[in-house]
Amino acid sequence: MRIIQIIDSLEIGGAERMAVNYANALADEIDFSGLVVSRKEGALQEQLNEKVDYLFLNKKASFDLWALWRLRKFVLKNQVAIIHAHSTSFFIAFLLKLICPSVKMIWHDHYGNSEFLDKRSVWLLKTILPFFAGVIVVNQKLKNWASNELHFSNSLYLPNFVSEQNYNNENKTTILHGIDGKRIVCLANLRFQKNHFLVLRLAEKLLKTNPDWTFHLVGKDFQDEYATTIKNQITDKGLSEQVYLYDSITAIAAVLEQSTIGILTSQSEGLPLALLEYGLFKKPVVVTNVGEVATVVTQDVNGLVIALDNEQLFLDSLVKLINDESLRVQLGNRLYQTINDKYTGESVVEHYMNWIKRTIKNE
Missing domain, CATH: 3.40.50.2000 (Glycogen Phosphorylase B;)
Structure with missing residues (x-):
């Protein structure tokens, strides 16, 4: 053929x-x-x-x-x-x-x-x-x-x-800001449906309770109104040392190896490749219930799935993972098994x- x-x-x-x-x-x-x-x-x-x-x-x-x-x-x-x-x-x-x-x-x-x-x-x-x-x-x-x-x-x-071989062959690296063991990553191009504004609201609230945890937004910057608004809000809300933008990065393995928790705040998805990549690198996740996300992540089994309009529960779930390292390891390992079995x-x-x-x- x-x-x-x-x-x-x-x-x-x-x-x-x-x-x-x-x-x-x-x-x-x-x-x-x-x-x-x-x-x-x-x-x-x-x-x-x-x-x-x-x-x-x-x-x-x-x-x-x-x-x-x-x-x-x-x-x-x-x-x-x-x-x-x-x-x-x-x-x-x-x-x-x-x-x-x-x-x-x-x-x-x-x-x-x-x-x-x-x-x-x-x-x-x-x-x-x-x-x-x-x-x-x-x-x-x-x-x-x-x-x-x-x-x-x-x-x-x-x-x-996903194919593990693609990431094993990476020959570039990226150094993330923040503290080891306290990084939250969001792999998503800067598009409206990815809903980065929710990330900023979460960061604003976590700044008061967990100021040493940081957010890392990895995805293409289209230099448009959406991206400009994101950047302006980071400055206006005083989040310049809590939220970092990296644009497109090919060295995804390096990014995920330095990250602790993976999140997706999307308003709409198909089946997000980022979610599969989180699982491949054994990252615990908090994700919105859109597209085929719930076919991959089962609540409290291999991750935390949040209804689209429940911002408070998203924050509470994130804090739950921040405060419980053993839960992070457990959910990350189970998500890896799911990806390895089906994706x-x-x-x-x-x-x-x-x-x-x-x-x-x-x-």
Whole structure:
């Protein structure tokens, strides 16, 4: 079997990491595994397995004929049978289908605002998806949406997954501020749905009771109004020595090894890769109950899951972990076991390959 992944960029993000993860995981499973980046290269290229064939299109516009021609040439040269398009790269995959009709197309929907699907535009997807053989989604809400709104029948829920090897190969490091054993990390790009304002309110309250504990916000700074407001509030609330911003960091292992507790304050998620990374590094977590979070974290078993609107309980749960080291160790170990059992490349790729053989390959 010969499959390529297509993604718009290799900047650090959940969909981008998953495109790399699939390309790497398939490299040892199939005859040919490739990764095509359409618009922008980035730090995640360093994590690409040397067995994966790589192409950068340097696409300049939605209708870039030169980029499309290069993609077609790559597909034909390598006898690619299946295109696995992630997120908004479905459009160039659709254009390729028009000139290479024998190639099968899969769309991977990583939509992070799954709590607000009623606001999602559907007209372009309804036009293009009839040309696709299957859709992969990262949570059950997206699967239901694909069926009910897009009227697409062959959809498959596959959880995101992590590969320990990706983190073992990191050759960069980052030194976090704060005191060892008293760092709270939030891996989330600076986007509205990630709700960093809740982090700032938590930090403001903890400053009065646990001033030696610090928050570390790791994620892409888009230099927009949201990011500016976050920075201004950190200054205005006097939190400059309690909350630290790091922008994108590729050395996630180094960050998590220096962290004590992992949190996610999101208003909406698919299945957050950050949560799986917390578990992989045995971090106890406090997370909001959005997307597929509750399928990974069971309350008081392998983490603490908080209703979206219960800020006080989030704070109380965080303090509970701060005050109980043995509980932190217990929950971290159990979350690691959950990730190791259900959210590694081996288990997910097996389901993926079975689905392709059953519903895509001979369509």
